[in-house]
Amino acid sequence: MNSPTLDGAILTLVTFIPLAGALLLIVAPRRDREIRWFALGVSLLGFFASLHLPVHFARAQAGFQYELNVPWIPTPNIHYHMGIDGISMWLVVLTTFLTPLCVLISWKSIHDRVKEFFILLLILETALIGVFVSLDLFLFYFFWEATLIPMALLIGIYGHERRVYAAVKFFLYTMVASVFMLAAILWLYAKTGTFDFVAIQTAIRGGQVAGFAGAGAWLFLGFFVAFAVKVPLFPVHTWLPDAHVEAPTAGSVLLAGVLLKMGTYGMLRFNLGLFPEQSRTNAKWIMVLAIIGIIYGALVAMVQPNLKKLIAYSSISHLGFVVLGIFSFTQAGLDGATFVMLAHGVSTGALFMLAGILYERRHTYDIASFGGIATPMPVYATFFLFITLASVGLPLLNGFVGEFLVLSGAFQARAVYGALGATGVIWSACYLLWMYQRVFFGKVTHDVNLSLPDLNGREQIALWPTAVAALIMGVAPLLWLNAIDPAVQTALAPFVQLASKVVGQ
C-alpha cells in the first residue's frame, strides 16, 4: 500500500533525485569511468522512483494527484505546489525513461569534460520534470527558465562545429518568447494575488478577475508565444534544426523527446486551462499554422541531405499533429495529442540515438556518405527499420495510435483540417522510408563503410527499451490512455459548456 507521506513527497523526490546526483557529482573527483556509472545509477533511480506514479495512480479519478502544497515565499504569495494528472504523469515518466538512455548513449561519445556533461544532464532532467509537475505558475516559470541554461550549455560545449551559434540562437529565441509569458503571469498575479494554477483558473471562470475581458486575448498570446517557440510552431521553428544538428546525441534526445513537449504541454495546460474562450477564438489560425507545420516540416525533411536535420524537421511535422489535436477541442484530438507527445518522445529519441551511433562511427550525418549500411550493420539496420516504421505510423506501433486519434479529432472539428493533416502521414512515410532506402539498401557505396562495426552491447541496451516501449504503446495504448482520458475530460469541460452555450443560442 502506498502511504500518505510518500504520496505527498514522491513528486519532490522524483524531481530532485537527479539534482541531488548532480550536486554530488560536483564534489566528486574527476574519474570519468565512475562518474558515468554514477550518473547511470542516479538516472535509473529516478526512473524507478517515477514508476511509483503510474503504479499507484487512481486512473478513473479526475483532477490532480500526489499533490503537495506548502508556502515557499510569503510575499509574493508563492507556493511550492506540485501535482500531476494523467497527462503530466506520463510526460514525467517519459523524461525519466529517456535520461538513463541518454547516459548510455553518451558513454563513449563524450570523452572531454565528462563530469560537467553529466552534471548538466542531470540538472536538465530536474528542470524538465519540474516543468511538468508544477501547479504554481511561478514555480512553473522557474523550472521553465531553468531548462534553458543546461540545454544551451550542452549544445554549446559538447556540440558539433557551429555549436556556439546554435546554442545562442536557441537561448535567445526561447528567452525572448518566455518573457511574454512572464509578463502575462505577472499580470495575473497583480489581479488575483496568487500564482496558484487552480485558484487562478477558478477566479477566471468565476469572472472575478478585473479587466480580464480586455486583457484576456493578450494574456492568451503571451502564453502562446512562449509555448509556440518551444514546440516549435511554424514560423518560429528556425532555431530547431540548428540546435538539433549541432547538439550532442543526448542533447538531441532530450530536446526532441522532452523539451519540445514543454510547449505542447503548456498549451494544453495553460492556454486551454486558463483561457478557454480565447483558445476557441484563436483556434482557427493556430490550426492552420499547425497544418502548415505538418506539411512544410515534412517537405523540408524530404530534401535534407543531413540525417539529423531530416529527423529534426520530422519533429516539426510531428509536433504539428500535437498542436492540431489540442486545438480541435475534441476528446479524441486531445487524447491523441497527448499520445503523440509520448510516442514521438520514444521514437524520435530512438532515431536521434541511432543517428548518433552512426556519427560515432563515421563522424558525419551526410546521407550521401552512406548506402548499403545494412550489409555491415544488420542489427543496427533492424533497429533502425523498426523505429522508422514506428515513427511513420505503422499500425501496432506507437506512432499510429496517436496520429489516428488526432486526425479523427481534427475531422470532427473540421473535415478539411483532418484531410490536410492526413497528408502528413503520407509525407512522413515518404521521407523516412526514402531516407532508409538511401542509407541502408543497395550496394555499399563507400569502402570505409564496409568495416563499420555493428551495435555493441551497450548500444543495444540503450535501444531495446525504446523498441519495446514502441511496441507496447502500439499494442496496448489503453494502458496509457485510461489515465490520460479523465485528465483530458477535465481540460475539455469548459469547452463542452461553451459549445452547449452556442448551441443553446
Next chain:
Amino acid sequence: MTPSTLQTLPQGIEYVRILPEIVLSAFGIVIMLLDPLVDQRRSSRMLGTIALIGSLAAIAASQYQTQCPPGTAFWDMVRVDAFSIFFHIVVTTVTAVVILTSFEYMDVQQLHAGEYYALVLFGAVGMCLMSSAVELVLIFIALEISSISTYILAGYRRRVAISSESSVKYFLLGSFATAFFLYGVALMFGATGSTSIAKIGETLNAGPVPLLAYVAIALMFVGLGFKVAAAPFHIWTPDVYEGAPAPIVGFMSTAPKAAVFAVLLRVLFEAHAPGRLWLIWVVAALSMTLGNIGALVQDNIKRLLAYSSIAHAGYLLVAFAALPSSGIPAAMFYTAAYAAMNVGCFAVISHFASAGERRVTLEDYAGLGRRSPILAATLTLFLLSLIGIPITGGFFAKFYVFSAALQADLVGLTVIGVLNSAVGAYYYLRVIVMMYMREPREETPVAPIPFGLGAALAISGFATLYLGLLPGRVLEYARSAAALLR
C-alpha cells in the same frame, strides 16, 4: 533650526544613530595617521586589514542600530529607521567586499595603499549618511563626501592615462551635476520654506503645488540621475568605468548608487514629489533601452558592465513609478540584489585583469571555463543573475519590480522592461559563451585565487543565491521599512 535647539546638545542615543558613520570615519582617520609611520612595502596588507576591520565594525554598528528605537537625531537632520539601516547594511557590506577584493589588486597593480583604503571608508561614510539624512542640505553634504572620495579613487591608477581621464571626466561632470542638485534644493526651499523632507512633504501635500516645486524636483532629479547613471545623464559612465580601478568600479557602481536611490526614494515618496510618474516613466524607459543597446556592441567587459549598469538603473527606476506600497520594497530589494551581483562581477574582473589591467576585453575571457573553473563558474552565476535567471537574486529583483509596476497598471513600461531584459540576455550570454565555448587564446594559467578574493566571491555569491532562493525575509524587512516612508 532655532537658536534654542542649538543650545540643547545631542544626547547619547543620538550618537548611536550615526554610529556606523563614526566608526567608519574613525578607522579612516587611523589609516591616514598610520600611513606615514609604517614601512611602505608592508603597509598595504596592514592598512587593508584595518580598513576591513573598520567596515566589519560598521556592519556590526548597523546591526546594533536595529536594537535601538528608531528616531531622529541632530535636530531632525538624521533619521535612523529600518529603511536607513537596510541601506547602511548594503553599503557597509559592499565596502567590506571591495576591501577584500583590493588586497590582491593593490599588490598586483603596485599601487600605494595608504589613502586608498581611507578614501573607501570616507566614501562609505558619505553613503551611509545619505541614506539616513532627512534634510536636503545634509544630503548634499553627504553626497559630496561620497562623490569626492570616488572622484579621487577613479584616478587611482595614476600612471595610466585613461585612469586620469576617468577621474577628471567624472569630477567635472559630477560637480556640474551636483550643482543642479544644489540649485534644486535652493528652489525647493524657496517653494516650501524648508529643507526638511518631512516638512516639504507636509507643505506639498497640504496645498496647491507651486510651479517652483516642479522645477526644483526636476533639477534635483538631474543631479541624482547623474549619480545613478540614468539616461539621459549616463554619458560619463562607460569612460569612467573603463579607466577606474576594477574594484573601485565595483564599489562605485553599487554602494553610492544604493545610497542615491535611498535619497531618491525619500525625495520622491516622502516629500510627495509632484510630477513623479511621467518623469520616472521617461527616464526608466530611456535608461533600459539605451543601456542595453549600448552594451550590445561592447568588447571591453568594463564598458559592457557600465552600459549594463545604466540598464539596471532603468529597471530599478521602474519601481519608482509604481505605487509606494509595492514599489519601495521592490526598489530596495533590487538595490541589494544588484549590489551583490555587480560587486561580485567586478571582484572576478579585478582578479583576472592582472597587472596593468591587461585582460579586460571579451576575447581575453575565451576559455576561462577551462583555465579557471571556479572563477568562470562564479562569474557565470553573477551574469545569470544580471540576466534575471531563476534561483538568483537578479530574478526576484526584476520580478518584484515588474509585478509592482503591473499592480500600478503600468503595462507599457513593463512590456518595455521585459523586452529589454530579453535583449540584455544577449550580451551577458556573450561573456558566458566566451568562457565556456571558445578555446583559450593563451595557455598561461590564471593566478590562483587568494584568500581575500575568495572571501569576497563567497560573500557576494552567497548573497546572490540567498536572495534568489529565500527572498522572503529580505523583502519582508524592506516592506516594513517602506511602511515608515509614507
